[in-house]
Amino acid sequence: xxxxxxxxxxxxxxxxxxxxxxxxxxxxxxxxxxxxxxxxxxxxxxxxxxxxxxxxxxxxxxxxxxxxxxxxxxxxxxxxxxxxxxxxxxxxxxxxxxxxxxxxxxxxxxxxxxxxxxxxxxxxxxxxxxxxxxxxxxxxx
Amino acid sequence: xxxxxxxxxxxxxxxxxxxxxxxxxxxxxxxxxxxxxxxxxxxxxxxxxxxxxxxxxxxxxxxxxxxxxxxxxxxxxxxxxxxxxxxxxxxxxxxxxxxxxxxxxxxxxxxxxxxxxxxxxxxxxxxxxxxxxxxxxxxxxxxxxxxxxxxxxxxxxxxxxxxxxxxxxxxxxxxxxxxxxxxxxxxxxxxxxxxxxxxxxxxxxxxxxxxxxxxxxxxxxxxxxxxxxxxxxxxxxxxxxxxxxxxxxxxxxxxxxxxxxxxxxxxxxxxxxxxxxxxxxxxxxxxxxxxxxxxxxxxxxxxxxxxxxxxxxxxxxxxxxxxxxxxxxxxxxxxxxxxxxxxxxxxxxxxxxxxxxxxxxxxxxxxxxxxxxx
Numbered sequence: 315x316x317x318x319x320x321x322x323x324x325x326x327x328x329x330x331x332x333x334x335x336x337x338x339x340x341x342x343x344x345x346x347x348x349x350x351x352x353x354x355x356x357x358x359x360x361x362x363x364x365x366x367x368x369x370x371x372x373x374x375x376x377x378x379x380x381x382x383x384x385x386x387x388x389x390x391x392x393x394x395x396x397x398x399x400x401x402x403x404x405x406x407x408x409x410x411x412x413x414x415x416x417x418x419x420x421x422x423x424x425x426x427x428x429x430x431x432x433x434x435x436x437x438x439x440x441x442x443x444x445x446x447x448x449x450x451x452x453x454x455x
Numbered sequence: 456x457x458x459x460x461x462x463x464x465x466x467x468x469x470x471x472x473x474x475x476x477x478x479x480x481x482x483x484x485x486x487x488x489x490x491x492x493x494x495x496x497x498x499x500x501x502x503x504x505x506x507x508x509x510x511x512x513x514x515x516x517x518x519x520x521x522x523x524x525x526x527x528x529x530x531x532x533x534x535x536x537x538x539x540x541x542x543x544x545x546x547x548x549x550x551x552x553x554x555x556x557x558x559x560x561x562x563x564x565x566x567x568x569x570x571x572x573x574x575x576x577x578x579x580x581x582x583x584x585x586x587x588x589x590x591x592x593x594x595x596x597x598x599x600x601x602x603x604x605x606x607x608x609x610x611x612x613x614x615x616x617x618x619x620x621x622x623x624x625x626x627x628x629x630x631x632x633x634x635x636x637x638x639x640x641x642x643x644x645x646x647x648x649x650x651x652x653x654x655x656x657x658x659x660x661x662x663x664x665x666x667x668x669x670x671x672x673x674x675x676x677x678x679x680x681x682x683x684x685x686x687x688x689x690x691x692x693x694x695x696x697x698x699x700x701x702x703x704x705x706x707x708x709x710x711x712x713x714x715x716x717x718x719x720x721x722x723x724x725x726x727x728x729x730x731x732x733x734x735x736x737x738x739x740x741x742x743x744x745x746x747x748x749x750x751x752x753x754x755x756x757x758x759x760x761x762x763x764x765x766x767x768x769x770x771x772x773x774x775x776x777x778x779x780x781x782x783x784x785x786x787x788x789x790x791x792x793x794x795x796x797x798x799x800x801x802x803x804x805x806x807x808x809x810x811x812x813x814x815x816x817x818x819x820x821x822x823x824x825x826x827x828x829x
Contacts, residue, residue, distance in 0.1 A: 363765035364727055364758070371758050373746070384821065394819035401824045402798050402816065403765045409797045410761075411696045420829035433829060453749025454702050455757050 321441040323376040324369040325350045325434075328358045328393075331382035331423045338427035346431050349438040350378065357381065359392035363403045366417065373450040376416045376441040380433070383421040393421070416444065458647040462661040467520045469643025469661075470548070470574070470631055474519070475511040476659050477546050483572060483655070484543040485509045487528070488519040500588070505531055507545070519548040519574075520633065522599055522612075524581045527774055529556025530719040533566040540567035546655070548574045550581065551624035555772040555807020556719035558626055562814055565722050572655050575627035577634040577673070579603035580616030584779045606635050606676045608683055613775035615788045618684035620677060621773075625808050628652030635672035691789045701757065704790075707783040708756040714777035714787045715759075720767045720806075728759050760787075768795035769815055770806045 327333040333354050339346060355361060358381030366377050379400060387393045400419045407414040420433045449455055462469035477483045490506040493516070504525045508514060528549040535541070549557075554575055560566045579602065586595070595611065602609035608617050624630055629652045632644040647653050656663075694704045712729065715721045727733070733755055743750045771791045778788040799805065802815035 362727070364762045367761045367765065368755075368758055371755070371761075372743075391819065394821070395816065397824055397827065398802075398816055398819055401827050402769060402801065404827060405798050405801050406761070406764050406768065406794055409696075409794045410701060412698060412701070418829055419827050437829075448698060451747055452702070453747055454706060454751050455754075 319442060319446060321349045321375040321438055321446075322373070323350045323378055323434075323437065323441060324374045325352045325378040325380065326355050326358065326361045326365070327352055327378075328381035328388075329354055329356050330388035331386065332358075332380035332420075332430065334424035335422045335426050335430040338424070339430045342427050344427060344431040346434050347438040349441070350434055357387070357389050357392040358396040359387075359389075359399070361396065361399075363399065366403065370412075370416070370447065371449060371455050373447055375444075375447045375450075376418065376437060378418050378420060378433075378437055380420045380422050383423050386423060413444070416441065416447070457666075458653065459664050459666045460645045460647055460656050460659070460661055461664070462643040462645070462659075463641075464643055465641065466631060466633065466636075466639050466643045467518065470519050470645075471514055471517050473643075473645075473656075473659055474517065474546060474548070475514055477572075477655060478509070478511040478514070480658060482544065482658075483546045485545040486514065486517075487531070487545060487547040487549075488514075488517050489521045489523070489525075489548070490514075491516045491518045491521070500592075503587075507535075520576060520631070522579065522581045522596075523587055524550060524553070524774065524776065527556050527717070527719040527776055528553040529558075529560055529772075530722075532557045532571070533560040533719070533722070536566040536571075540569035541571060544570045544572060546572040546574060550774075551575050551578050551621060551627070552619070552772045552774045552807075553719075554624050554626055555621065556774060558807040558810050559720055559770050559772065559814075560722060561810055562812075563722060568810065572629070572651065573624075573627045574629045574631070575624035576631035577624075578616075578619075578622045579634055580609065580612035580619065580622075581775075582611055583613050586611040600639060603633055604635070604637055604639055606672055606679065608679060613779060613788070614687060614786065615773045615775040615778065615792055618680060618687040618789075618792070619773055620680050620684060621805070622676070622680070623673070625805075626810065629656070634676055687789055688793050691786060691793055694786070695790055695793070704785060705757045705760050707785055708760070709783060710753045710756045710759065711782065712759070713780045713782070715763060717776045717780050718763075718767070719774065719776075720770045720772065721763065728755070728762065760790075764791065764794050769798040769802065769804060771795035772806050 369377050381393045404414045418437055422430050474486045485507050487507045489503055492502045494501050503521050503523050561568055628649045630646040695701055768791050773792040775788040778786055804815050
């Protein structure tokens with residue numbers, strides 16, 4: 315893939331952990347690749363599969379869903395539901411062979427600014443390798 | 456060991472007799488079953504639909520075992536009981552997948568099972584609407600019953616019916632034995648599965664005995680159905696696996712949402728796809744056009760199907776209504792059964808198997824699915 319491809323990643327970040335981690339990473343002036351568009355949600359379990367699928371069909375190269383570590387959810391058990399829903403959604407994409415690897419779930423807690431940087435950079439590299447979303451230029455969707 | 460009750464009449468006639476007895480003796484206050492409406496003129500065709508009747512005379516035209524599903528009775532029962540449980544008992548005769556649909560709806564707090572006598576049958580499948588409307592059913596029906604007796608697959612049925620492996624009802628109180636029953640024309644055999652069922656059958660004229668359901672012919676039938684199912688799945692794979700195939704298959708979609716509207720599991724009163732979320736302003740179109748150089752109109756039809764697949768395929772009971780109502784013949788139900796099966800395997804879940812089994816997305820284990828996490 316040519317090097318001038320800049321991945322466009324949509325990140326749904328939970329308000330209590332990963333969004334705070336993103337804040338921390340920014341304050342700590344970590345070197346994060348400018349590929350992610352952050353959407354803050356109150357809990358990762360609030361993310362309807364439609365939002366993720368919609369992001370893909372309207373041209374996102376990758377989608378990151380991130381929240382608190384299991385057991386640390388601000389609402390006690392939200393992220394356990396997220397994990398089930400995410401697994402199920404990924405299974406559907408797998409069955410239809412629709413690049414399930416463009417979808418990623420990550421647990422990043424509020425104090426893990428460095429981990430946030432690592433997750434974003436690694437995911438960006440992965441998407442860069444996979445190339446742009448084949449749906450992007452497709453007017454049939 | 457379950458109890459068997461035999462009535463010395465053909466299966467359908469015996470069942471109607473039982474329903475009449477239930478109404479006349481006051482054990483139930485109403486019966487919901489398929490009823491045949493004769494056409495007013497000879498050139499027209501009769502219709503078959505679900506009716507809720509309270510007088511036994513109205514059962515004269517009842518055809519409880521007619522192989523047609525004019526609507527999913529699961530959603531009809533949900534309409535009846537969504538606000539509160541029934542105060543007085545009714546008996547309903549429905550197909551196994553319709554019971555499963557209703558059980559799924561009850562799990563979603565869209566209905567109540569109280570005061571309901573569920574009568575079902577081992578199911579040989581139902582006709583496609585196309586066949587029922589356009590062909591001479593009086594000529595076709597004997598073929599259907601012959602196929603049911605001889606455990607054959609029959610090609611005028613819904614494709615998902617021929618590939619259905621849940622033809623035995625899971626939670627019925629009374630099961631009428633149809634599939635593989637050679638004595639269909641002579642006697643009505645009913646298996647009493649629950650105490651509730653026994654309560655209603657007491658006092659009815661007939662022979663009661665104890666016998667286990669003969670599983671052997673059913674096993675043979677199951678194997679046949681499984682083979683057909685695998686064939687169906689491998690045929691559908693060519694149409695849905697991979698982005699190009701998917702766009703091609705759903706490219707026909709009109710966006711009428713008929714599949715979702717008839718689906719018993721799609722119960723949301725305001726569907727996200729019919730809400731303002733999916734109405735776009737001219738500026739959205741302008742942005743998209745400047746970015747992509749073109750856009751499908753109406754947009755989001757593929758998203759609709761993918762969204763529905765992720766929202767409810769793990770609960771899809773495979774009744775086949777969605778394919779039957781599709782005006783452009785997209786094999787919706789086969790796709791949903793195919794994708795749903797994988798999702799159901801993930802959670803070891805069979806939709807409608809047990810009303811106490813929780814919906815997979817409303818429960819969790821603390822340690823599971825570690826492979827999806829980063």
